[in-house]
Amino acid sequence: MVALLAVLSAFILYPVLRVLWISVTDDQSNLTLIHFGNFFRRPLFREALWNTLWSGCLVVIFSAMLALPLAYVLARYEFRGKLLLQTAATLPLVIPPFVGAVAMQLILGRSGMVNLLLMDWFDISIPFMEGLNGVVLVQTLHFFPFILLNTVVSLSNIDASLEEMAQNLGCHGFRLFRRVTLPLMLPGFIAGALLTFIRAIDDLGTPLMLNYKNLLAPQAYLRITTIGMDDVDGYVICVVLVGLSMVTLLLARKYLSLAEYATVQRAAPVSRQLQGKSLSLVWLIIAAILGISLLPHIGIVLLSFAKVWSFSLLPSAYTLGHYEEILFRVPHFVINTLLYTLLAAALDIVLGAAIAFLLLRTGLPGRNFLDAIATMPLAIPGVVLAVGYLRVFHGWDFPGLGAPLTSSWVILVVAYTMRRLPYTVRACYAALQQVHIALEESAQNLGANRLRTFVKITLPLISGGLVAGGLIAFVTSCVELASTIMLVPRIELGPISYGIYLYMQSPLGRGAGAALGVVAILLVSVGTYLTHRVFGGRAGNAFRV
Amino acid sequence: MNAAQVRLDNIGKRYGEQWVVRGVNLHIQAGDFFTFLGPSGCGKTTLLRMIAGFAIPDEGSIRLDDREISRMPPWQRDIGMVFQNYALWPHMTVFENVAFGLRERKIPRAGIQERVNQALERVDLTGHQSRRPSQLSGGQQQRVALARTLVIQPKVLLLDEPLSNLDAKLRVEMRLELLKLQRDLGLTTIYVTHDQEEALAMSTKIAVMHLGRVIQVDPPRAIYEQPIDMFVAAFVGQANVIEGRIRSRTDDALVVDIGAGNSVQLHGAGATFRTGDLVWLSLRPEAIDMAAPSSATHSNNILQGKITTAAYQGAFVEYEVAAAGRMLKARVANSKGKTLPQRGEEVTLSFAPDTIRCLARRSDAGHL
Numbered sequence: 001m002v003a004l005l006a007v008l009s010a011f012i013l014y015p016v017l018r019v020l021w022i023s024v025t026d027d028q029s030n031l032t033l034i035h036f037g038n039f040f041r042r043p044l045f046r047e048a049l050w051n052t053l054w055s056g057c058l059v060v061i062f063s064a065m066l067a068l069p070l071a072y073v074l075a076r077y078e079f080r081g082k083l084l085l086q087t088a089a090t091l092p093l094v095i096p097p098f099v100g101a102v103a104m105q106l107i108l109g110r111s112g113m114v115n116l117l118l119m120d121w122f123d124i125s126i127p128f129m130e131g132l133n134g135v136v137l138v139q140t141l142h143f144f145p146f147i148l149l150n151t152v153v154s155l156s157n158i159d160a161s162l163e164e165m166a167q168n169l170g171c172h173g174f175r176l177f178r179r180v181t182l183p184l185m186l187p188g189f190i191a192g193a194l195l196t197f198i199r200a201i202d203d204l205g206t207p208l209m210l211n212y213k214n215l216l217a218p219q220a221y222l223r224i225t226t227i228g229m230d231d232v233d234g235y236v237i238c239v240v241l242v243g244l245s246m247v248t249l250l251l252a253r254k255y256l257s258l259a260e261y262a263t264v265q266r267a268a269p270v271s272r273q274l275q276g277k278s279l280s281l282v283w284l285i286i287a288a289i290l291g292i293s294l295l296p297h298i299g300i301v302l303l304s305f306a307k308v309w310s311f312s313l314l315p316s317a318y319t320l321g322h323y324e325e326i327l328f329r330v331p332h333f334v335i336n337t338l339l340y341t342l343l344a345a346a347l348d349i350v351l352g353a354a355i356a357f358l359l360l361r362t363g364l365p366g367r368n369f370l371d372a373i374a375t376m377p378l379a380i381p382g383v384v385l386a387v388g389y390l391r392v393f394h395g396w397d398f399p400g401l402g403a404p405l406t407s408s409w410v411i412l413v414v415a416y417t418m419r420r421l422p423y424t425v426r427a428c429y430a431a432l433q434q435v436h437i438a439l440e441e442s443a444q445n446l447g448a449n450r451l452r453t454f455v456k457i458t459l460p461l462i463s464g465g466l467v468a469g470g471l472i473a474f475v476t477s478c479v480e481l482a483s484t485i486m487l488v489p490r491i492e493l494g495p496i497s498y499g500i501y502l503y504m505q506s507p508l509g510r511g512a513g514a515a516l517g518v519v520a521i522l523l524v525s526v527g528t529y530l531t532h533r534v535f536g537g538r539a540g541n542a543f544r545v
Numbered sequence: 546m547n548a549a550q551v552r553l554d555n556i557g558k559r560y561g562e563q564w565v566v567r568g569v570n571l572h573i574q575a576g577d578f579f580t581f582l583g584p585s586g587c588g589k590t591t592l593l594r595m596i597a598g599f600a601i602p603d604e605g606s607i608r609l610d611d612r613e614i615s616r617m618p619p620w621q622r623d624i625g626m627v628f629q630n631y632a633l634w635p636h637m638t639v640f641e642n643v644a645f646g647l648r649e650r651k652i653p654r655a656g657i658q659e660r661v662n663q664a665l666e667r668v669d670l671t672g673h674q675s676r677r678p679s680q681l682s683g684g685q686q687q688r689v690a691l692a693r694t695l696v697i698q699p700k701v702l703l704l705d706e707p708l709s710n711l712d713a714k715l716r717v718e719m720r721l722e723l724l725k726l727q728r729d730l731g732l733t734t735i736y737v738t739h740d741q742e743e744a745l746a747m748s749t750k751i752a753v754m755h756l757g758r759v760i761q762v763d764p765p766r767a768i769y770e771q772p773i774d775m776f777v778a779a780f781v782g783q784a785n786v787i788e789g790r791i792r793s794r795t796d797d798a799l800v801v802d803i804g805a806g807n808s809v810q811l812h813g814a815g816a817t818f819r820t821g822d823l824v825w826l827s828l829r830p831e832a833i834d835m836a837a838p839s840s841a842t843h844s845n846n847i848l849q850g851k852i853t854t855a856a857y858q859g860a861f862v863e864y865e866v867a868a869a870g871r872m873l874k875a876r877v878a879n880s881k882g883k884t885l886p887q888r889g890e891e892v893t894l895s896f897a898p899d900t901i902r903c904l905a906r907r908s909d910a911g912h913l
Contacts, residue, residue, distance in 0.1 A: 159630065159632065161628040161629075161630060161632035162632050162634055164597075164599055164619070164626075164628070164632070165626070165628060165632040165634075165693075166634075166645065167598075167599075167618070167619040167620045168597060168598075168619055168620070168622075168624070168625065168626045168694075169620075169625075169645055169646030169649055169693070169694075169697060170620045170621075170646060170649035170650060170697070171620060171645070171649045172618065172619075172620040175649075179645075180634060183634075183636040184634075184635070184636060
C-alpha cells in the first residue's frame with residue numbers, strides 16, 4: 001500500500017503538482033496568479049483557448065451525428081451484416097489520429113484526391129483540411145466510436161419492460177423514443193460525448209501533423225520545446241488543460257453514475273428484424289458513414305506502397321521499399337515500441353491487480369486516495385505529464401540508473417505505464433468484482449492461507465481481466481505520441497509513433513512514415529482483436545469513463 | 546367499471562420450430578380473477594404477453610369482448626399490465642410515472658392531477674408524488690406500478706408475478722390488498738404466477754399450464770381436490786404419489802393393489818378404468834389420519850407404518866412415515882395439549898375412500 005502510494009505519487013501526482021506549483025509562483029517562490037493573468041491577456045493564448053473549446057465542441061457534435069444513428073441501429077435492430085458493422089465501427093480506434101491526419105490530407109487536402117476531382121469537374125475546391133477544419137475532421141473520424149460505444153451500451157441496458165410499459169399505457173413511435181428511450185439513454189451518451197471532448201482537447205499529434213498550432217496542447221508543446229523548460233507560460237497552459245479535462249471527467253462520471261439507474265433486469269430488449277426497403281436504407285447510411293470513417297485507413301495503406309504520389313488521384317507508381325526501410329534498415333522503431341509497450345503493459349497489470357485488490361479486498365485507510373491518483377491520468381494530457389517529468393527528473397541521476405531518468409528510454413515506459421494505468425485498474429477491478437468473496441473464503445476455510453488463496457483461486461479467476469487490461473495498455477501505448485515526442489531522449493530510442501512523426505516531417509519520408517503507420521495499425525488491430533476475444537462483448541467497457 | 550371478457554381460441558406461439566404455447570382455449574369472464582399457474586417455462590408469461598400485445602400469436606385468436614385484438618398494437622388495447630420488476634421509469638417522479646398514461650390519452654391537466662392523486666390515495670401513497678422510484682421501498686414501488694396501471698381504467702388488468710420481488714410477509718399483505726382492490730373495482734384480472742398458494746388464495750379460476758398447454762381450468766377448490774392428472778396433483782399442493790394396479794372394480798368403487806400386499810379402496814372415476822390397468826394414486830398429506838397402532842380412524846384403507854421424520858411447523862406437524870414399502874407424507878394438525886407422535890413410533894395410517902384420486906398412468910411425459 002505504502003509502496004504503491006509512493007510510486008503513484010512520484011510518477012503521477014508529484015510531476016503534475018510541480019507543474020501547478022510553477023504556474024502559481026514567481027521567481028521568489030511566492031504564490032501569485034500573475035501568470036494566469038498574463039495568459040488571459042495574451043490574444044494568442046485567448047485564441048488558443050477559444051479554438052480548443054470550439055473545436056472540442058465541434059468534434060463532439062459531428063461525432064454525435066455519426067454515432068447516434070449507428071448506435072440506435074446497432075442496439076435495436078437485428079439484420080444481416082450486423083457483426084460486420086460492429087467490427088467496422090471500432091476500426092477508427094485502431095488508427096492513431098496523427099497517422100490518419102496525413103492520410104486525410106492526401107485524400108481531402110488542398111491537392112488531395114477529392115479536391116483534384118472537384119477541380120477537374122467543377123473547378124472548385126473545398127478546404128476540408130485547412131486549419132481547424134482539418135483538426136476537427138480528423139478527430140471526429142477518430143473519436144466518434146467513443147460516443148457510439150457508450151450510447152450502444154446505455155441503449156441496450158434499458159430494461160425492455162420500461163418501454164413495454166409505456167406502450168401498454170398508449171405510447172409508441174417517436175413519442176415513446178422522446179419520453180422514455182431518449183431520457184434513459186442520455187446519460188450514457190453524454191458520458192461518451194464528454195470523453196470525446198477530453199480526447200479532442202488533449203490531442204497533440206493531430207494539430208502538429210496538420211501544422212495547426214493555435215490550440216492549447218500544441219502551444220504548450222511549442223513553448224516548452226522551443227523557448228525552454230523555464231518558460232512559465234508553458235506550465236500555465238498545461239494547468240489550464242488539466243483543469244478543462246478534470247472538469248469534463250468529473251461531469252462524465254456524474255452522468256455515468258446517473259446512467260446506472262436503468263440497468264437491465266431483462267436483457268435483450270426490442271431487437272426488431274430489418275428487412276427489405278428499410279434494410280437497404282440502413283445499409284446505405286452505414287456504408288456512407290463507414291466509408292467516410294475508413295478514409296484514413298485507405299489513404300495510409302495507399303501511401304505506404306506509393307513510390308510517387310503528389311498532385312495525382314492515386315499513386316503513380318508502387319513500391320515495397322518503404323517497408324524494407326522500416327523493417328530492415330531502421331528496425332529500431334518497431335523493436336522499441338514492442339519493448340516499451342509490453343513492459344508498460346506488464347507493469348500495468350501488476351500495479352492494476354494490486355490496486356484493485358487493495359480497493360476491493362481490504363479496508364485500508366487511504367485506498368480511496370490511491371484510487372483517485374490512479375484515475376487521475378485520465379484527465380492529464382500527455383503533454384502535461386511529459387512536461388512534469390522533464391521538470392522533475394531532468395538534471396539529477398536517478399538511483400540505480402546512473403543517469404537522469406529523462407536521458408533513458410525507461411522514462412517512456414514509465415510514462416506509458418502511468419498514462420494507461422486507469423484502464424488496467426478498471427479492467428482488474430471489474431474482474432475481481434466478479435469473483436464472489438465466498439469463493440475465496442471457502443478456500444481459506446479449507447486451509448489455504450491468503451497467498452495460496454490468491455494464487456490458486458483469485459488469480460485464475462481474474463486472469464482474463466488482467467490480460468484484457470494489459471492488452472488495452474499495450475494497444476493504446478503503441479500509438480501514444482503526445483508524451484513520446486517530448487520524452488524521447490535520442491532518435492534511436494524512439495518508438496513507432498516518434499518514427500512516424502519524424503518521417504512525416506519531410507515529403508520524402510512520408511512513404512516510410514505511412515509504412516510505420518500501417519505496422520502500428522496492425523499492432524493495434526491484433527491487440528484489439530485479442531481484447532475482444534478475452535473481454536467478449538464487453539470490450540466496449542474499456543473505453544468508457 | 547368497464548370490466549370486459551377475454552376469449553382465447555386455439556392460441557399457439559412458436560419461437561423457431563419450438564412451440565412455447567399451443568392449443569390454448571380459455572374464456573375469462575368479466576370480473577374474473579383468473580390465474581395462469583405453472584412452473585417456469587410453461588408458457589404462462591408468453592400467453593400474458595400475447596394478451597398485452599407484446600407477442601403476436603402464430604395461430605388462433607384473442608378477443609376482447611367481441612373484438613379480435615391479437616394483431617392490434619399494444620398501445621391501442623386498453624389492457625393494463627403490471628410488470629414483474631414494476632418497470633417504473635427512473636427518470637420520472639412518482640407523479641409523472643402515474644400521470645404518463647393519462648397524458649398519452651390527452652386528458653386535461655386538471656383532470657390528470659385529480660386522477661393521479663386519487664389513484665395514489667387508493668394505494669396509500671399520498672404525499673409521495675415528487676419522490677423518485679429509487680427512493681421507494683419494494684412494496685411502495687409495487688403500489689406505484691399498480692396505481693399507474695389502474696389510473697387509466699383499463700378494461701382488463703394483467704399482473705405478471707407482481708409479488709415475486711417482495712419478501713414473504715409483505716407478499717401476503719399485498720396479496721390481500723390486491724384482492725380487495727380487484728373485488729372493489731370488479732376488474733377482470735389475469736394473474737400469472739408459479740406460486741400455487743398465491744393462486745389458490747386469490748383466484749376465482751385457475752388455468753394450470755405445463756409445457757405450453759393448459760392442463761386444467763377450474764376454481765381453486767376443484768384444482769386442489771380433483772386434479773385431472775398427475776402433474777396438477779403434484780404441482781398444486783403436496784401429494785403422495787403411489788403407483789398401483791386395478792385389482793377389481795364395481796360401479797362406484799375401485800380396489801387398487803399398491804404392492805407389499807396392501808390394497809386401497811376408492812370411490813368414483815371407476816368407469817374409465819379396467820381391471821389390470823396401471824394407475825397413479827394421489828393422496829394429500831392432510832387426508833391421512835394417524836392413530837396409535839391397531840386403532841384406526843377409518844374402517845378400510847389402513848396401513849401400518851413407522852415414523853421416520855417429524856417436522857414441527859407450529860400449526861401442524863409434517864411426518865414421513867415408512868408404510869406399504871414406501872415413504873408417505875402425512876400432516877397432522879396441532880392443537881393445545883394434543884399428544885403428537887414422535888419419530889420412531891409405530892402408527893396406523895388410514896384415509897377415507899373419497900380423499901384419494903385415481904389417475905391414468907401416461908406413458909408420454911410431455912404434452913406437446
